[in-house]
Amino acid sequence: MxxxxxxxxxxxxxxxxxxxxxxxxxxxxxxxxxxxxxxxxxxxxxxxxxxxxxxxxxxxxxxxxxxxxxxxxxxxxxxxxxxxxxxxxxxxxxxxxxxxxxxxxxxxxxxxxxxxxxxxxxxxxxxxxxxxxxxxxxxxxxxxxxxxxxxxxxxxxxxxxxxxxxxxxxxxxxxxxxxxxxxxxxxxxxxxxxxxxxxxxxAELEYVQAVKMGGKESNELVLADIAAEVIERTDDEHLIMGSGSTVAAIMEEMGLDNTLLGVDWVHQQQLLARDLTEAELYQRVKEQNPGRVKLVITLIGGQGHIFGRGNQQLSPRILRHVGRDNIYLVATKKKLEGLQGKPLLMDSGDEALDKDWSGLITVITGYHDEVVVRLQAIE
Known part of the structure; x- marks a missing residue:
């Protein structure tokens, strides 16, 4: 047959x-x-x-x-x-x-x-x-x-x-x-x-993504608290400022113009370069000593993706240079609750990197306020 x-x-x-x-x-x-x-x-x-x-x-x-x-x-x-x-x-x-x-x-x-x-x-x-x-x-x-x-x-x-x-x-x-x-x-x-x-x-919900939630965060006080926490943690480090409205709030708190859907480079609350390409970003990262670069990034509301959606400038080689321990992952609790218990998602394009970075990760949710969530490689 x-x-x-x-x-x-x-x-x-x-x-x-x-x-x-x-x-x-x-x-x-x-x-x-x-x-x-x-x-x-x-x-x-x-x-x-x-x-x-x-x-x-x-x-x-x-x-x-x-x-x-x-x-x-x-x-x-x-x-x-x-x-x-x-x-x-x-x-x-x-x-x-x-x-x-x-x-x-x-x-x-x-x-x-x-x-x-x-x-x-x-x-x-x-x-x-x-x-x-x-x-x-x-x-x-x-x-x-x-x-x-x-x-x-x-x-x-x-x-x-x-x-x-x-x-x-x-x-x-x-x-x-x-x-x-x-x-x-x-x-x-x-x-x-x-x-x-x-x-x-x-309708295989574990395999098919939700429609991205649009719009800016409404809780301005919470965003200001998140911004204050990131600014307080930063001394002489160089900051890669990722895309998204939560990161934009941090830039606004520092009084800097922001590329909402691009990647900017900040040092000592000064905007040194904006809307960088992957190649430009990689060159800057290579010039710094380990631990001297921090990546500020948020997640996509409704989906939970951190890498691989709208921020392809943050390539695997850049992420490896920065290191998982040098990420400031920021989000409001409301945004995290919108995931309804689903993990954050890692889709950098490098399977080995995604698996290495999987596990519990800390999210800055306010001033001196953090939660732990699971970061998961998409398989």
Whole structure:
């Protein structure tokens, strides 16, 4: 008896996330992509998608992929030895939103069981605009902006959702929001999120992320207390100020301009450099002695991600130089309670680093006020 294969539509946006490490706050638009390439950015979306494929490799003979040619999917499937059919050929090497949409349309015509795509919020929007409302989908997180609820919490988590489907295990379905933000405002430090619609996804809550909670913290007194604690702890150290409104409150308390969605460098309450790229940040970190650099960072509300979402400038090599013991993790208790007991998440792109840093970690929640929570590598 022959087991029927699960039919999987597979689309990779090769340029997803290309703007992250070079501080461009996104990857939408040909000009942004071209600038990112000029700044030395590397294409990493394929690597993220490959992590998903690695989970389901043992089930090769039970899967049939329908994909697009080249870097949009076929190259990865060929390298991994999967059965696949290519139904779309992009005209140019630098693919566009139109390529994503046309690939999705061609793939849907083949009647796939689930459409799996790798990208960020811009890619999710592109998929949504041409998707049949009854089509089951799942996103592999590979972009800078990942506010949408259609993405798995990590590439390997996406693989585990697919694994359940391959095995025929029961999986509830639900509609998840497709969200995106205005990248031009985003680069000015303004977060303006918009809901574009819904897509049908497998409701595996341990593997699929929640929609990011937007907006600034309302408890200004608590944020001021957190800022006072960080300032009191700092003497002659250099501070890497991560993104987010909680970190912005600390910068405001020091009277400094802040790159809300970028990374700044502060020493003795003076802003020495702002909106640094990964390469610029790494050069500064290398110039300092061990322990002389502290990283001030917060978590994404509603999700719990600390690394790997909107702060790709903080690469594994930078994190290793800084060291886990030199992190000031800041958040209000209200923000932590919003996680409903779920752990904080580590998705730096380096599995060994993520596992090494997993475990209990202290969070500054006020002036002389801390709590201990669990930091967990996404597997």
């Amino acid at each position: 022959t087991t029927q294969r699960l039919s999987i539509g597979f689309v990779v946006n090769p340029f997803a996330g290309i703007g992250g490490a070079v501080a461009l706050k996104g990857s939408d638009g040909a000009e942004t992509r071209e600038k990112a390439l000029q700044l030395g950015a590397e294409l990493k979306a394929g690597c993220r998608a490959e992590q998903t494929l690695s989970v389901i490799e043992p089930y090769r003979d039970r899967i049939q992929f329908v994909t697009a040619a080249g870097a949009m999917g076929a190259d990865l499937l060929e390298q991994r030895g999967f059965f696949y059919q290519s139904v779309y050929q992009p005209d140019q090497q630098q693919t566009s939103a139109e390529d994503t949409q046309q690939a999705v349309q061609c793939i849907q015509q083949q009647g796939v069981d689930i459409l799996v795509f790798a990208g960020g919020d811009g890619t999710a929007r592109d998929v949504y605009q041409c998707l049949n409302e009854t089509q089951l989908v799942l996103g592999i997180p590979a972009g800078v902006k990942i506010h949408s609820g259609v993405y798995a919490v990590s590439p390997k988590a996406a693989g585990r959702v697919i694994e359940r489907l391959i095995k025929g295990q029961l999986s509830s379905l639900h509609l998840a929001d497709v969200m995106d933000i205005d990248e031009e405002l985003f680069r000015q430090g303004i977060v303006k999120a918009r809901r574009f619609g819904e897509m049908l996804i497998p």
